[in-house]
Each structure stands twice: as C-alpha cells, then as structure tokens.
Amino acid sequence: MQKRSLALRAGGFKVVFVPTMGFLHDGHRELLRVGRERLGDKGALVLSIFVNPAQFGPKEDYGSYPRDLGRDLKIAEEAGVDVVFTPKAGEVYPSGYKTYVEVMGLGDNLCGPLRPGHFKGVATVVLKLFNIVGPHAAIFGAKDYQQLQIIKKMTLDLNLGIDIVGVETVREPDGLAMSSRNAYLSPGERKQALCVPSALESARLAFASGIRESSVLIEKMKKNIEKEPGAVVEYIKVCDKESLVDLERITKDALVAIAVRIGKARLIDNCILS
C-alpha cells in the first residue's frame, strides 16, 4: 500500500482516503461519495477496512464486531474505490509493537472515560494508516464527533498536512443514525433505538424555543430516552464543540452528544445547536 501510494503521489495523483472498520452501510457510501468528489481530474480513492484491536477494551466487542469482506468489496467497487487496503492485525501491530499517540484533553469527556484507551487506539491506528496510505485528504463521519475532533487536532499538531473532511451523519428514513453496530439490534430494540434521534430532536426544539441551560436540555433528552425501558443512558452532554468541555449554558455553537445502551448495542449520536 505504501509503495502504491508513493507511486500514485509521484505520478501526480491526488490520494483521498476513507478509513473504516468495514461492514459498510450508507454512511460509508456517503463518505466514499464525498471522497470521489474531492479527487479532481487525476485522483485515487483509497478505502481501508480494518477492525482495529487497539481501540477496543478487553470487555468490548472486538471479537463479535460484524465483518463481511465480500459484501464490502462489492460496495467499494460500486462506489468507484480505486484501492482497498485490508491489512491484518498482526501486520498493523506486529509482535513487540510499542508506539502510541495521544491527544491530551480531547479524550477526557464523552466516550473517553467510558472507553479507557479507546481514543489512544483510534489516534494511533489513524496515524499509522495515514503514514501508510499517504493521503492528501481523509474523510470521516460526524457521527463519531469526538473521534473526528481528535483526528483533526492530531493532524494539525503533528504537521501531517492532510485535509480532514467531516461528513454529516447519514440516517435511516426513521432518523436512526447509520452504524455497523445497528446489526446488534433485535427488531424490538431497533424500534426502541429511535429514542436516541428523538431525544436529539427534543433538544433542538427546546433550543429553538429559546432554552439555553444545558441542565434543562439534558433533562428533556433524558425523559425521551427513559420512555424506553430497554435503553440505558451512558451519557447525555452539552459541550463546547471544539474543546468538548461541558457547557452549563449555551452561548455559542454547542455539541449535544448521547450514548445509550440497548441490548448488546452501544449507540452514539449527536447534533450541533447553533
């Protein structure tokens, strides 16, 4: 992959990169569509599929994370991907692997405290993939908002010179954010999962009606989630959209972020209030 990318760059190609963990859905299709748009006259669209062990905790779903390479390759072809990079875990982290990168502070809130080591694992694998693929631009979904912020900051801090593009969350017709982990939901849980987008909608409506106190917005969202007996709130937060620090009161653009467990699925979603 590294040789191929060096050759592409030396040949004047623009390399645009979409890193994923596979089990592709319409959200990924949208990332690939945005990626293709950015290629210009002479470009190569690179998709990586790698379920990264370093970003899963010991009790998390690394082993059971859904995988379907055959289907993914078909979607990649339909989406006009030029190169699919599918390294093995032992190639990315050979025996004796020791080096990790961390963006201090941005992992302290939201998913960070609940998934110790997760964002260190994300930052490390993304840095490695960037070094291997050597892209001019890389495309990430905004559903994983905290991840997107951490990657933007790492890219800036480490002088990577890569354009990080965030793409709006793609949703099912009923509003549920697309996620590979939606595959964990039983039909009943799938219906309950709608409490997440409807909680965000309740925050948007309350904000539009003039409410600015985070505690009031959070209380409204909590009530929405608690209507579903199977939904367990991990967090509901209103934060500064750059620093990801909790806000007591919204005075500028703010991030609203939710994490909820329903059955085996951990669902996250967010919106910006502005």
Add this chain to the structure above:
Amino acid sequence: MQKRSLALRAGGFKVVFVPTMGFLHDGHRELLRVGRERLGDKGALVLSIFVNPAQFGPKEDYGSYPRDLGRDLKIAEEAGVDVVFTPKAGEVYPSGYKTYVEVMGLGDNLCGPLRPGHFKGVATVVLKLFNIVGPHAAIFGAKDYQQLQIIKKMTLDLNLGIDIVGVETVREPDGLAMSSRNAYLSPGERKQALCVPSALESARLAFASGIRESSVLIEKMKKNIEKEPGAVVEYIKVCDKESLVDLERITKDALVAIAVRIGKARLIDNCILS
C-alpha cells in the same frame, strides 16, 4: 520547510535529515558528513536546530542550554548543508498544542526514570520534524543511545518509511564524548569528566578478560567514577542492547551506559560489549 521538502521530493531529490539542538560540535559535523555521504547523485541535506522545550523537565536546563546560531550556520555551510530549519518554539508547539507520542517500555530504564517525560518530548518533536522535513533518511548520534533506540522503534511502529542511521560517538582526543553540555564544565571539572570514558574502558577491559557478571562490571566502573570527588553517579547499567532491560549476566551483545553529574553538567556515555 514542508513545502520546500515536498518540492525536493517531487523533483527526485533524496532528502537526508540531521535534527539537532544546535551549539554544533565535531559530533554533529560527523552526523552531517555521514548525511552527505547518503545523498547520492541528487540529494538535499537538511539540518534542523531546535532546542525542544518538551524534552526538558521543569528543573532542567532548557533556559540555559547553550545557543549560538551564528556559529552554527557557519558550521552548517562548511559541512555542505542545503537547508537549515530553525523553527521557533511557538511554531512547533502553538497555543493549545495537545498531541504526544510515546514508545512504551523503552523509556523505563536508564535516563527515562530520571527525566520523566523526556523521551515522550523527544519522540514527539522528532515525529513532528519528520513530518515537516519528510526525509528519506535521518542521522542520529549513538551517544544518545536510548534516544536512538526509541526513534528507531517509533519509526518502525508508525510505518514512517524513514531510514534511521546511528553514528558512532565522536570523542575529544582524551576520550571525553563530544556534547554541547560539555560547555558547562569548568577546567577542573573537564579533567574530572574523564572518569566517564575511563569507567567504560575499565568495563571493556574486564569484559575482554572474561568477566560476564554485570554486578562485577558495574562495581569496577563505579570505582572509576568515585575516584573523582565531584562526580555523582546517576546510573551505571548493563542492559540488553535492544530492549534496554537490565542484564544480570552478559550472554550476547550488551549495552553499558553511564550517567554522571559533574557540577552543572549531566554527562552520558555508553559502549557496546560484544
């Protein structure tokens, strides 16, 4: 610098990089000489001069570290350097900087425990400089053996694709390893400092006579250092030369490493027993 290097690479130049903290001495001249040798027909030799605040502890000598840019630039010109890169601290670490890289384990012995955060600061700045300068090869002195090992490991782990070249320590005629920090020594301390290379020599002789127990070698070196009343041992170690873990007994190539304080100067030196 980043634009210049991208243009050099696009033009088919081989970029060879010597990162330093300046106050150049014959050790650096040797790094530059080895660098020039590696350029081939069409290459550019890049020297960086940057006293990196992130690798100094709060009680260390960041403020007083010797600096002489005018003299350094003359030496660079004589040595055939093509580009000198002298960023400011506020450019390398702008306000709100957050990202650090760490090579786990290799900083746990030798200088690591005595200089908390030092190797994290070294790894981070070297990664940033690599990303800015984009070299094909980079040259480091073996006096900073632990640093060299950490950089080699980081480069491998993060798929940087850069050839890391270690260069043997350059010594004064009487055996003292060249170091910018030798400038801290008074004439009397300068004489006392010879206990460091003579301790290493005593270990080499003992090893040549068949001694393999680390404790015996360390005791011999300690006696050499303790002959000088002004010399304070920070550590004397016999380690595995790859993992830097202490060895009880030498059964393959081993690193002997010493750190000693004499007056304001902290001197390090090492040799390989094989």
